[in-house]
Amino acid sequence: xxxxxxxxxxxxxxxxxxxxxxxxxxRGDWTVGTKLPTQRKLxxxxxxxxxxxxxxxxxxxxxxxxxxxxxxxxxxxxNSWNVLLNKSQPNWxxxxxxxxxxxNYHTIQLINEYEQYDHIIRLGTGELSPELLPxxxxxxxxxxxxxxxxxxxxxxxxxxxxxxxxxxxxLKKRGIDTAPENIxxxxxxxxxxxxxxxxxxxxxxxxxxxxxxxxxxxxxFQSAGMRMMPIQRDGNLTETLRIAKRRKQSLFYCxxxxxxxxGRNWTSEExxxxxxxxxxxxxPIIEDDVYHELLFEQSSSPSLKSLDRSGQVLYVGSVSxxxxxxxxxxxxxxxxxxxxxxxxxxxQSDYGSSAFSQEIVAHWLSSGIYxxxxxxxxxxxxxxxxxxxxxxxxxxxxxxxxxxxxxxxYIWIRFNEPIxxxxxxxxLLKKNVLINxxxxxxxxxxxxxxVSYAYASLEELKEGLNCIIELVC
Amino acid sequence: xxxxxxxxxxxxxxxxxxxxxxxxxxRGDWTVGTKLPTQRKLxxxxxxxxxxxxxxxxxxxxxxxxxxxxxxxxxxxxNSWNVLLNKSQPNWxxxxxxxxxxxNYHTIQLINEYEQYDHIIRLGTGELSPELLPxxxxxxxxxxxxxxxxxxxxxxxxxxxxxxxxxxxxLKKRGIDTAPENIxxxxxxxxxxxxxxxxxxxxxxxxxxxxxxxxxxxxxFQSAGMRMMPIQRDGNLTETLRIAKRRKQSLFYCxxxxxxxxGRNWTSEExxxxxxxxxxxxxPIIEDDVYHELLFEQSSSPSLKSLDRSGQVLYVGSVSxxxxxxxxxxxxxxxxxxxxxxxxxxxQSDYGSSAFSQEIVAHWLSSGIYxxxxxxxxxxxxxxxxxxxxxxxxxxxxxxxxxxxxxxxYIWIRFNEPIxxxxxxxxLLKKNVLINxxxxxxxxxxxxxxVSYAYASLEELKEGLNCIIELVC
Numbered sequence: 001x002x003x004x005x006x007x008x009x010x011x012x013x014x015x016x017x018x019x020x021x022x023x024x025x026x027r028g029d030w031t032v033g034t035k036l037p038t039q040r041k042l043x044x045x046x047x048x049x050x051x052x053x054x055x056x057x058x059x060x061x062x063x064x065x066x067x068x069x070x071x072x073x074x075x076x077x078x079n080s081w082n083v084l085l086n087k088s089q090p091n092w093x094x095x096x097x098x099x100x101x102x103x104n105y106h107t108i109q110l111i112n113e114y115e116q117y118d119h120i121i122r123l124g125t126g127e128l129s130p131e132l133l134p135x136x137x138x139x140x141x142x143x144x145x146x147x148x149x150x151x152x153x154x155x156x157x158x159x160x161x162x163x164x165x166x167x168x169x170x171l172k173k174r175g176i177d178t179a180p181e182n183i184x185x186x187x188x189x190x191x192x193x194x195x196x197x198x199x200x201x202x203x204x205x206x207x208x209x210x211x212x213x214x215x216x217x218x219x220x221f222q223s224a225g226m227r228m229m230p231i232q233r234d235g236n237l238t239e240t241l242r243i244a245k246r247r248k249q250s251l252f253y254c255x256x257x258x259x260x261x262x263g264r265n266w267t268s269e270e271x272x273x274x275x276x277x278x279x280x281x282x283x284p285i286i287e288d289d290v291y292h293e294l295l296f297e298q299s300s301s302p303s304l305k306s307l308d309r310s311g312q313v314l315y316v317g318s319v320s321x322x323x324x325x326x327x328x329x330x331x332x333x334x335x336x337x338x339x340x341x342x343x344x345x346x347x348q349s350d351y352g353s354s355a356f357s358q359e360i361v362a363h364w365l366s367s368g369i370y371x372x373x374x375x376x377x378x379x380x381x382x383x384x385x386x387x388x389x390x391x392x393x394x395x396x397x398x399x400x401x402x403x404x405x406x407x408x409x410y411i412w413i414r415f416n417e418p419i420x421x422x423x424x425x426x427x428l429l430k431k432n433v434l435i436n437x438x439x440x441x442x443x444x445x446x447x448x449x450x451v452s453y454a455y456a457s458l459e460e461l462k463e464g465l466n467c468i469i470e471l472v473c
Numbered sequence: 474x475x476x477x478x479x480x481x482x483x484x485x486x487x488x489x490x491x492x493x494x495x496x497x498x499x500r501g502d503w504t505v506g507t508k509l510p511t512q513r514k515l516x517x518x519x520x521x522x523x524x525x526x527x528x529x530x531x532x533x534x535x536x537x538x539x540x541x542x543x544x545x546x547x548x549x550x551x552n553s554w555n556v557l558l559n560k561s562q563p564n565w566x567x568x569x570x571x572x573x574x575x576x577n578y579h580t581i582q583l584i585n586e587y588e589q590y591d592h593i594i595r596l597g598t599g600e601l602s603p604e605l606l607p608x609x610x611x612x613x614x615x616x617x618x619x620x621x622x623x624x625x626x627x628x629x630x631x632x633x634x635x636x637x638x639x640x641x642x643x644l645k646k647r648g649i650d651t652a653p654e655n656i657x658x659x660x661x662x663x664x665x666x667x668x669x670x671x672x673x674x675x676x677x678x679x680x681x682x683x684x685x686x687x688x689x690x691x692x693x694f695q696s697a698g699m700r701m702m703p704i705q706r707d708g709n710l711t712e713t714l715r716i717a718k719r720r721k722q723s724l725f726y727c728x729x730x731x732x733x734x735x736g737r738n739w740t741s742e743e744x745x746x747x748x749x750x751x752x753x754x755x756x757p758i759i760e761d762d763v764y765h766e767l768l769f770e771q772s773s774s775p776s777l778k779s780l781d782r783s784g785q786v787l788y789v790g791s792v793s794x795x796x797x798x799x800x801x802x803x804x805x806x807x808x809x810x811x812x813x814x815x816x817x818x819x820x821q822s823d824y825g826s827s828a829f830s831q832e833i834v835a836h837w838l839s840s841g842i843y844x845x846x847x848x849x850x851x852x853x854x855x856x857x858x859x860x861x862x863x864x865x866x867x868x869x870x871x872x873x874x875x876x877x878x879x880x881x882x883y884i885w886i887r888f889n890e891p892i893x894x895x896x897x898x899x900x901l902l903k904k905n906v907l908i909n910x911x912x913x914x915x916x917x918x919x920x921x922x923x924v925s926y927a928y929a930s931l932e933e934l935k936e937g938l939n940c941i942i943e944l945v946c
Binding site for chain 2: 089135
């Protein structure tokens with residue numbers, strides 16, 4: 001599908017590659033300053049030797065179209081454009097550098113990039129493995145979908161009425177009693193955070209969060225100019241919140257059930273205290289509850305939203321961790337004025353989520369296939385957790401500690417030595433092993449990695465963990 | 474699906490309604506200051522007389538839970554919470570007022586709201602009528618989809634590789650020669666604008682636009698702190714742009730083919746001049762090209778992107794106007810550094826668009842069913858345009874002028890008198906007719922309405938236009 005040199009052409013392979021690159025520069029696909037893919041990547045894409053790539057690049061450098069920068073790669077030269085056409089073009093890099101939204105951390109950009117390649121062992125991926133996704137069942141359910149023309153037009157601001165009604169029933173099992181008017185359908189939980197950031201908070205507002213926190217690995221609040229404030233579990237919560245809050249707006253973000261990245265569960269008492277404290281100080285809470293159905297043992301801990309009697313809690317759920325992330329369907333449960341505000345901004349951002357995805361989710365939740373799928377999934381995840389824990393017991397005991405998984409995807413491994421830095425990440429990447437290092441959840445943390453037993457195959461999990469232990473011993 | 478009073482209950486209807494409202498207030502679904510739906514709406518939802526609603530509201534007001542504000546409706550009273558539980562709750566309105574993103578104009582919020590009701594004649598809706606959507610064909614195509622487990626996981630940052638490859642072929646017909654690396658899949662064209670606003674421009678950047686412009690009816694740039702600058706068609710383009718640009722970053726947004734709201738097409742010469750001028754001044758261009766396939770006669774005017782030899786043009790397309798808006802699938806074609814930047818922010822915003830929608834679009838574009846659907850659709854739209862133009866000829870000639878439609882959805886009607894104000898919009902709404910008044914595209918315009926012949930049935934179009942002519946004569 002992507003371009004490859006033609007072995008039957010009268011031009012040599014490296015001439016064809018040169019010509020292809022020259023065209024990309026000429027038509028502005030590669031603007032001045034564009035960083036070229038690595039030689040390794042180009043060689044893989046074109047199915048040629050690296051020496052062929054090298055030859056093409058060298059000749060283009062001699063022509064003045066490309067330039068090397070020591071240690072950072074090959075770039076389209078500043079004067080390439082003059083060389084070719086004697087014209088100017090927009091300085092896109094300047095545009096990017098001056099713009100508003102924060103880029104992802106470099107480590108996360110690398111994770112997003114390398115997750116695309118088949119040869120990589122994905123030891124950190126917070127996603128169900130292809131073999132755990134109910135692909136065939138979804139395919140079958142597509143065949144039985146009967147579409148209503150009205151349902152595939154532009155959506156109502158709050159999302160499909162059918163799905164919201166189904167969700168009301170579904171949420172009762174979580175102890176949450178709500179109405180369709182109090183639900184907004186979003187494109188995954190992450191969009192809920194984005195909408196809350198720009199729709200409910202002033203610039204400079206304070207976001208309290210657990211430490212470490214998933215929030216640090218994404219930037220919805222930081223990019224909107226908010227300040228993040230980690231809360232220690234052992235401090236005096238009321239005092240900390242009261243002092244920090246002062247005169248700025250604030251909000252508490254947490255994942256009380258199967259926390260990301262640690263996998264921990266708050267006790268009922270901890271939940272009650274957080275809710276009461278925030279209610280007293282009028283600090284709204286975002287409860288991110290996307291993992292709760294993956295608890296191995298039924299929990300007696302209530303969701304914060306089920307305790308809520310003051311419209312204090314913005315509850316966020318999703319099917320990304322349980323059914324399919326490709327659906328991009330999540331939901332927010334909140335007081336009506338909040339839902340209407342977020343819906344208004346969502347209409348300005350993307351005019352609603354995919355109607356097809358909403359139909360599929362409504363079908364799964366209301367027909368009971370979702371529930372039986374979850375039961376099976378939990379068993380599968382438990383087997384995987386035990387498999388990884390056995391390897392850890394056998395090989396990691398002398399260098400690291402961890403807690404037994406209670407559900408979800410993750411084991412939060414703490415190495416005794418402070419070794420989990422960017423160098424370790426890159427060294428493992430060289431061995432084709434991708435990890436989620438702790439520093440993306442807490443910049444000061446160089447002890448932890450988040451191992452996910454959900455994505456890689458058992459074989460890969462074993463091989464990946466072996467690579468780690470080889471590196472650290 | 475929504476709550477309704479139970480006629481078999483031992484409680485009277487109005488007591489049940491009171492109890493329901495009290496519960497909503499108690500559990501924080503309706504926080505302090507929440508505006509209640511109108512009596513009319515509540516009566517319709519509960520299927521009761523307005524007098525019953527009135528009685529329930531009066532008693533809740535006497536209890537101190539609700540309060541009336543003259544001319545604006547019924548609200549949850551400030552002290553309702555104290556009355557009920559002697560507790561405090563977050564002041565959500567204060568949160569909303571202080572937050573970053575602009576709300577939609579009130580007129581647009583009303584449009585979004587009233588478009589949900591079946592009894593409304595939607596004379597402005599920029600969307601295919603349910604009878605024009607290929608619902609059954611899409612349903613059939615769902616049955617033949619074969620899903621790949623990898624394709625329904627989290628997406629690659631730029632979107633489905635399959636869809637991007639298919640789009641390269643498809644875009645060739647539009648004169649655009651590109652590669653999958655230069656394409657980003659987005660959730661509709663509007664998301665492209667949102668990503669560009671926060672990913673490529675500094676705060677305070679200048680957005681040049683046509684006047685009137687679709688951009689004024691949404692707020693992606695304004696909410697990110699950019700300044701909008703309308704360009705008059707008859708001025709000296711180069712001088713205007715040069716002076717206005719000064720030292721701030723800038724960008725030119727336009728819809729050269731079947732412009733929204735006017736339906737106009739730029740000539741080839743106008744396109745060439747705009748491209749050359751912007752290239753010379755290094756002002757990037759967003760070409761919003763979502764309507765081009767709906768031209769009634771094949772055009773010889775090239776897309777701006779097909780003229781682009783400097784990576785100057787960010788090209789935006791979508792299937793929302795041609796196949797189904799419920800898919801929420803659009804695309805951006807741009808230089809690689811731009812695409813990578815936008816993809817990085819999209820990953821932080823919603824982790825990609827629906828994998829199912831992407832599969833459906835790839836299937837439609839590559840199998841040829843899309844192309845034959847477009848041919849039929851164009852004929853249907855032409856019939857509708859002629860139908861509306863006939864009514865206009867017969868009834869509107871003495872009060873208004875317009876140009877014959879060349880394609881797409883819209884006729885831009887100019888009334889001789891300056892009568893298209895909010896009062897007219899509301900008066901028509903009282904008669905159950907929803908219009909898109911010109912002032913949402915140009916705040917100073919009180920002469921135009923954008924009539925869409927794409928959504929309402931022929932019968933409704935006739936009735937709606939009758940209502941307008943009755944009102945203005």
